[in-house]
Amino acid sequence: MAGMSQARVPTFAxxxxxxxxxxxxxxxxxxxxxxxxxxxxxxxxxxxxFWLRDLFxxxxxxxFQNAIEALRELEPAARASEPLTxxxxxxxxxxxxxxxxxxxxxxxxIIEEDAGVIxxxxxxxxxxxxxxxxxxxxxxxxQPRLAIINRTKAEDHLVEWRRRLGLHFNxxxxxxxxxxTFSDRVExxxxxxxxxxxxxxxxxAAVEIFREEWEKRIDDCxxxxxxxxxxxxxxxxxxxxSDLSSRRRAIxxxxxxxxxxxxxxxxxxxxxxLILLFEHHRVKAGHAVDQLIDAELFSEETWRLFGLNExxxxxxxxxxxxAAGALFDLATAGHSIGLPTVLGAAGGAVGSFLMGKKxxxxxxxxxxxxxxxxxxxxxxxxxxxxxxPCRAVNFPWILLDRSIGAFCYLVNxxxxxxxxxxxxxxxxxxxxxxxxxxxSHWTDEKRRAxxxxxxxxxxxxxxxxxxxxxxxxxxxxxxxxxKMPPTPPA
Amino acid sequence: MxxxxxxxxxxxWFLAEDGDLDDSALRARDRxxxxxxxxxxxxxxxxxxxxSWLEARRGQSxxxxxxxxxxxxxxxxxxxxxAAAGIALGISxxxxxxxxxxxxxxxxxxxxxxxxxxxQWLILTGVFAIWLLRRTTHLLExxxxxxxxxxxxxxxxxTAFHRLPGExxxxxxxxxxxxxxxxxxxxxxxxxxxxxxQIFGVFFNVGVLIALLLPLGRDVAFGxxxxxxxxxxxxxKLVSSVAAPWSFLPNPHxxxxxxxxxRFSYSEGIHSLSLPAMTSWWPFLFYATFFYGFLIRLALLIxxxxxxxxxxxxxxxxxxxSNALFRRLTGPTIQGHPETAGLQLPASFPAFDHTGSxxxxxxxxxxxxxxxxxIENGLITGFGWQLSKPxxxxxxxxxxxxxxxxxxxxxxxxxxxxxxxxIGARRAPxxxxxxxxxxxxxxxxxxxxxxxxxxxxxxxxLREPAGSTDQLKTWRNFLAIHDLRLGLERWQA
Numbered sequence: 001m002a003g004m005s006q007a008r009v010p011t012f013a014x015x016x017x018x019x020x021x022x023x024x025x026x027x028x029x030x031x032x033x034x035x036x037x038x039x040x041x042x043x044x045x046x047x048x049x050f051w052l053r054d055l056f057x058x059x060x061x062x063x064f065q066n067a068i069e070a071l072r073e074l075e076p077a078a079r080a081s082e083p084l085t086x087x088x089x090x091x092x093x094x095x096x097x098x099x100x101x102x103x104x105x106x107x108x109x110i111i112e113e114d115a116g117v118i119x120x121x122x123x124x125x126x127x128x129x130x131x132x133x134x135x136x137x138x139x140x141x142x143q144p145r146l147a148i149i150n151r152t153k154a155e156d157h158l159v160e161w162r163r164r165l166g167l168h169f170n171x172x173x174x175x176x177x178x179x180x181t182f183s184d185r186v187e188x189x190x191x192x193x194x195x196x197x198x199x200x201x202x203x204x205a206a207v208e209i210f211r212e213e214w215e216k217r218i219d220d221c222x223x224x225x226x227x228x229x230x231x232x233x234x235x236x237x238x239x240x241x242s243d244l245s246s247r248r249r250a251i252x253x254x255x256x257x258x259x260x261x262x263x264x265x266x267x268x269x270x271x272x273x274l275i276l277l278f279e280h281h282r283v284k285a286g287h288a289v290d291q292l293i294d295a296e297l298f299s300e301e302t303w304r305l306f307g308l309n310e311x312x313x314x315x316x317x318x319x320x321x322x323a324a325g326a327l328f329d330l331a332t333a334g335h336s337i338g339l340p341t342v343l344g345a346a347g348g349a350v351g352s353f354l355m356g357k358k359x360x361x362x363x364x365x366x367x368x369x370x371x372x373x374x375x376x377x378x379x380x381x382x383x384x385x386x387x388x389p390c391r392a393v394n395f396p397w398i399l400l401d402r403s404i405g406a407f408c409y410l411v412n413x414x415x416x417x418x419x420x421x422x423x424x425x426x427x428x429x430x431x432x433x434x435x436x437x438x439x440s441h442w443t444d445e446k447r448r449a450x451x452x453x454x455x456x457x458x459x460x461x462x463x464x465x466x467x468x469x470x471x472x473x474x475x476x477x478x479x480x481x482x483k484m485p486p487t488p489p490a
Numbered sequence: 491m492x493x494x495x496x497x498x499x500x501x502x503w504f505l506a507e508d509g510d511l512d513d514s515a516l517r518a519r520d521r522x523x524x525x526x527x528x529x530x531x532x533x534x535x536x537x538x539x540x541x542s543w544l545e546a547r548r549g550q551s552x553x554x555x556x557x558x559x560x561x562x563x564x565x566x567x568x569x570x571x572x573a574a575a576g577i578a579l580g581i582s583x584x585x586x587x588x589x590x591x592x593x594x595x596x597x598x599x600x601x602x603x604x605x606x607x608x609x610q611w612l613i614l615t616g617v618f619a620i621w622l623l624r625r626t627t628h629l630l631e632x633x634x635x636x637x638x639x640x641x642x643x644x645x646x647x648x649t650a651f652h653r654l655p656g657e658x659x660x661x662x663x664x665x666x667x668x669x670x671x672x673x674x675x676x677x678x679x680x681x682x683x684x685x686x687x688q689i690f691g692v693f694f695n696v697g698v699l700i701a702l703l704l705p706l707g708r709d710v711a712f713g714x715x716x717x718x719x720x721x722x723x724x725x726x727k728l729v730s731s732v733a734a735p736w737s738f739l740p741n742p743h744x745x746x747x748x749x750x751x752x753r754f755s756y757s758e759g760i761h762s763l764s765l766p767a768m769t770s771w772w773p774f775l776f777y778a779t780f781f782y783g784f785l786i787r788l789a790l791l792i793x794x795x796x797x798x799x800x801x802x803x804x805x806x807x808x809x810x811x812s813n814a815l816f817r818r819l820t821g822p823t824i825q826g827h828p829e830t831a832g833l834q835l836p837a838s839f840p841a842f843d844h845t846g847s848x849x850x851x852x853x854x855x856x857x858x859x860x861x862x863x864x865i866e867n868g869l870i871t872g873f874g875w876q877l878s879k880p881x882x883x884x885x886x887x888x889x890x891x892x893x894x895x896x897x898x899x900x901x902x903x904x905x906x907x908x909x910x911x912x913i914g915a916r917r918a919p920x921x922x923x924x925x926x927x928x929x930x931x932x933x934x935x936x937x938x939x940x941x942x943x944x945x946x947x948x949x950x951x952l953r954e955p956a957g958s959t960d961q962l963k964t965w966r967n968f969l970a971i972h973d974l975r976l977g978l979e980r981w982q983a
Binding site: 017018019063064065066067068069072098099101102125126128129130 | 856857889891
């Protein structure tokens, strides 16, 4: 057998008994939710190669079908000077024959493409004689071998499996394909690097690149959320005004609808970008095109469930009001002796207290009129009607919570799952609660810093430094959440 | 009650439908049906019980009628169409020959005979020759044009299976294999199809006779001519021999003189021939078509019809699904209730003598831990089988590792009523298990019932009473795909 070329991508064949979760492991490792998985035995009937970026290749293989008989033919390999020749002959002899079709297919990448072996077992299934035959066949290949103990049910046969796997494999790891986090995956890849010396430099370098890519992905997520906040906090809708008051009311109502629709769509786009970044094809953003706008982001329910709690809202309102008052103080060069700042803080706090977690009514800015004579008037303050930006204190926090909820869901959802999901309010709320990820759990210091930046963004006065600070805060939070322990969601 | 082919189709259809239902619900339903059958005091004959069950199921079915009636309607329509097509083709073929008559030369009797009766005899002789060769020699063993076509179709379908999700793929494969497994039902179908061809043949001859009776047939002059050096005497002998079956009828064939006088050559035309001699061929042709065409095809049609009736009479209803149904219908029922102190069995409930009862060999997969007493009890209560001790442990996934077990199966099979193979329901059905089961079937010799019984797991604390419905479906598909003709039931311990 030719040694593994330095230029070649590390390749592993994921093998094991039928219905022990090989395809789930491939799906999770390769971050590919298009791998066919079924609870029915024998879903995989052909070898299929999946890539993890361009760093690793994994072969999803059919399960062993006739291991004990195959071992009878392959057993002499233990005493042969060229054991792999025996495997080659086995493949030549039985290729296309139904009795050993699965064995030929799963051994092919190992024997002919020098792939390493990842043997997947279901720790909730009892260890049988046929499994021992499978392990022995894999041992006889002489390839680097890692055993993964996956668990699909509550039953536990870990001890017997561990004891036996230890005899046949270079390393044994537990890995739940349905709840594995990024660090679990990295650790697994690092283990692979450790089982064969000649692959180590390549695998270590690949793991490093994989890690960097993950960091970059977290950065991208922070950017997506930052851009959403920036766009949503500064968004407004305008339309030409009218002399008729009834017409002005109709335009205002129309603008409010347009505003909510645009912000909802912007949020949906951000969620879709997050989904794309994690390559989850079975997850959809919560906003359908034809969905009623009130049903999601601007619903009473959303404003009650997401964002800061009442106490935090009062503080945030005070900060916002004080910031506005301070601007007035600055404008008067201190002649107002700080009174606007104090009054602004008090007003903001009282406003937040009165509003609580209710959804605020959007207000349209109408041009004023001054009557000159009966039937004649002059317009004051321009001729356009506008709605937005949304000044509600809780608004950015709601957007932030929902985006972080989406991030938490995506980062903790492995690609082995085959259920379809929609990132709607109940789903996002459940994830936030499960991981304690809501913004109400942030430290006061961070929350205040964020609130100041939000206020600056609302006024289009955020400095580059403030923007970078918000990005850094977001990144730090996402990084923290991505390292949460891999507990199954409720 | 006699069985019609529509009844067999419906019976198999209802059995297939039951395959997806919950086992306990099936038992309850069938016991109820059997209770009603017994109450009417009908015969305890297995076929008659099945017939009554079929009627009951038809009565219960609230959905669209089962496919038997559709089959009958389709068959009758096809029969009518083939009769119409036969008449049309008969008239057309006869007319095509008769209309060649232009008055300058007679219609060649040999040519008319070849086109109408001769073609049919040629086909019948060919079919008979193939059948004879296949029965007596190995020459045409591999000649199965219809089967080859079907295989090609199945192969092209199977190439598309890899793209389907596993569950659908296996279900479709199992259904296709199920078609093969129901070869006994499909062998019945041969007769209605043959009857259609004979109906066509009968009406083809009717068409030819009609054409001969029409003016275009009656006003035609017939003569004979041959490129072979044939003497009129030889032709007369041939004609009189052919006409032997209707020699008692008026003008059965031309006289020797008429044969001489109706011989023509294309260069001389019709002018030198005798008119009475030429018209004397018409009755001969009419009789020949009637006796060698119409009557022969009618006889074949009657033979097909009788053969179908005989095949229906012989149909045994002894495959695994019907055995399971019979057990569900007539097997013992034991019901328990936590609040009742004693078990009460209705005194009037009929006890049934199982024709399949007798001794049984139990092969238990080596990973299962079942006590012999438990197996003995389960077999007697569930199947009416006495356990032939000891229970044999079988290496269920080692096709080459059960020599001693298979030897005992082969030795005892002639004295057994059945063989029960107990397998853990949670085991993934793999090819190695299929190979072991095939070996068991071969050793059993095909004369006794072999049953796979799905048992719960060996972890007693987490043990399921028997395989789940999904597991049962998976295993049923597995057995069908591997063409393993054995029964599958849950192990009711």
